[in-house]
Amino acid sequence: MLGRRVSIKFCGGCNPQINRAEIAREVGKHLSSHGLTVVFNSFDADFIVHLSGCSSNCAQKFSNSDIP
Amino acid sequence: MKTAAQYEESLRKLNLIVYLNGELVENPVDHPIIRPSMNSVKATYALAEEPEYEDLMTATSHLTGEKINRFCHLHQSTDDLVKKVKMQRLLGQKTAACFQRCVGMDAINAVDSVTFEMDRKLGTSYHQRFTKFLLKMQEEDWTVDGAMTDPKGDRSLTPSQQVDPDTYVHVVEKRQDGIVVRGAKAHQTGALNSHWILVMPTSTMRKEDADYAVSFAAPADAEGIFYVYGRQASDTRKLEDSEIDVGNKQFGGHEVLMVLDNVFIPWENVYMCGEYEFSGMLVERFAGYHRQSYGGCKVGVGDVLIGAAAVAADYNGTTKAAHIKDKLIEMVHLNETLYASGIACSAEGHKTASGTYLINLLLANVTKQNVTRFPYEISRLAEDIAGGLMVTMPSERDLRHPKIGKVVEKYFCGVSTVSTENRMRILRLIENMTLGTAAVSYRTESMHGAGSPQAQRIMISRQGNLDHKKELAKAIAGINEEPL
Numbered sequence: 261m262l263g264r265r266v267s268i269k270f271c272g273g274c275n276p277q278i279n280r281a282e283i284a285r286e287v288g289k290h291l292s293s294h295g296l297t298v299v300f301n302s303f304d305a306d307f308i309v310h311l312s313g314c315s316s317n318c319a320q321k322f323s324n325s326d327i328p
Numbered sequence: 329m330k331t332a333a334q335y336e337e338s339l340r341k342l343n344l345i346v347y348l349n350g351e352l353v354e355n356p357v358d359h360p361i362i363r364p365s366m367n368s369v370k371a372t373y374a375l376a377e378e379p380e381y382e383d384l385m386t387a388t389s390h391l392t393g394e395k396i397n398r399f400c401h402l403h404q405s406t407d408d409l410v411k412k413v414k415m416q417r418l419l420g421q422k423t424a425a426c427f428q429r430c431v432g433m434d435a436i437n438a439v440d441s442v443t444f445e446m447d448r449k450l451g452t453s454y455h456q457r458f459t460k461f462l463l464k465m466q467e468e469d470w471t472v473d474g475a476m477t478d479p480k481g482d483r484s485l486t487p488s489q490q491v492d493p494d495t496y497v498h499v500v501e502k503r504q505d506g507i508v509v510r511g512a513k514a515h516q517t518g519a520l521n522s523h524w525i526l527v528m529p530t531s532t533m534r535k536e537d538a539d540y541a542v543s544f545a546a547p548a549d550a551e552g553i554f555y556v557y558g559r560q561a562s563d564t565r566k567l568e569d570s571e572i573d574v575g576n577k578q579f580g581g582h583e584v585l586m587v588l589d590n591v592f593i594p595w596e597n598v599y600m601c602g603e604y605e606f607s608g609m610l611v612e613r614f615a616g617y618h619r620q621s622y623g624g625c626k627v628g629v630g631d632v633l634i635g636a637a638a639v640a641a642d643y644n645g646t647t648k649a650a651h652i653k654d655k656l657i658e659m660v661h662l663n664e665t666l667y668a669s670g671i672a673c674s675a676e677g678h679k680t681a682s683g684t685y686l687i688n689l690l691l692a693n694v695t696k697q698n699v700t701r702f703p704y705e706i707s708r709l710a711e712d713i714a715g716g717l718m719v720t721m722p723s724e725r726d727l728r729h730p731k732i733g734k735v736v737e738k739y740f741c742g743v744s745t746v747s748t749e750n751r752m753r754i755l756r757l758i759e760n761m762t763l764g765t766a767a768v769s770y771r772t773e774s775m776h777g778a779g780s781p782q783a784q785r786i787m788i789s790r791q792g793n794l795d796h797k798k799e800l801a802k803a804i805a806g807i808n809e810e811p812l
Contacts, residue, residue, distance in 0.1 A: 275690075275793050316676040316688055321406070 267305035276313025330469040332374035345554035364580030368427040369521040384415040403685040409674035413624035420628020426581030426769035428518025434617035435474025444682035473522035475513040478530040487540040506594040532608030543600035552591035558583040560765040572724040575760025618778035619696030623670015630663040637710040662702040669695035690791035707762040718755040
């Protein structure tokens, strides 16, 4: 896994039920501690974490990516 | 899939017990008061046969891969949710009435995801049973009546506190082979045009009301079930063999009281029996889907009413008046606002654990809240444009009378190039939709169907995310709430 890129992709955040920025920070910290490179909203990555503020899950819905 | 003719024939095989106006109805399918409502449901089969409507009216079963009527489908994507609303608008346009089949579609979608999640938490096996029912429903292309609303008795009391326990449907006996249920479901739209009923609890139940947390399917003509037909304004005009006075000769809707008098339900058709903690979720999801539905069906009916008002203006000779143009614009604006909400709650839908897609509940409730208001304003504007003649003109028999007919022709002619008969036809249609039999679905059902306005306000309050909005305002205003 070392050196792999993980992209955290956000939804638009129009009506978030959660604090997306804080969750992204925590997830990013955790992934970095395992040697992964964390980027944001990029498709140039080995994995994507879709981070949506509500159950509409727009981060994934409008992602148009087949990256796991 | 069934053809429209096969659907009608299948209804004739049912042994429904129906009371209408104090009499037992021998043949509901051909009864002149009931038949227009059957024609509306029949349209859901007929349009599915038309290539130009195939994309909206049919879907691919996720269970079998077969082509099925969309009314038997579980939504597998937000695209399915959007197509549902578009299909409903289409059917509203084609019938100018309630076509009744949505309630069953909304029920199967709600029961599917809730039984799945209930099984996962409680280790029950309801979802498997329900899927067997769904397979049969899709195979037979059944119309299913989703039955939720109980008569409710004294609203200040819970189900188990009611003087008469039967005011809410409840389990009266549990046997080795099934359960016996008693009670009634009120306002049952399209029940007489349905092959099966799918019963759900009417509200969130508590532990003491566990016997009322019950969901099951039963044939519409199961032993112990009978129906009492609901009256509609001007309904007996349908008995007069008139074509003009009824306003909409071909299509209509209906509601009935469905009485369940000690009905036996085998376990294989039971999908909730005492799991009160999941009753609220089932009510919420069914109501959400049904509130979405109104963003399609009422819009389609609204299209017809707006068109009728515009034709009335043409026949009255008022088309060029600026205020008439403006009123028609307002009607379109209101109608399209409803549609926009219906599409929005569908596009913002999401996948549930069972794989079935659920609408965005906040937006679905906003849709329905608007539906409790806009059709009334659209109706008011239609009456304004139509003029008072829509409620004061003589009957079709007067028009056809050898002597009086000439008087009617002479004095009720508007624009000279249009026949008085055509003017009467369009005004009667407006009367039918705003005050007559169709007003049941276009007006009062818009108010109370899928839940009365306050029910949506409670959901909007729960889902409105006011805290987020407060934070936005504080950020803009530069408010720092560090303790002083």
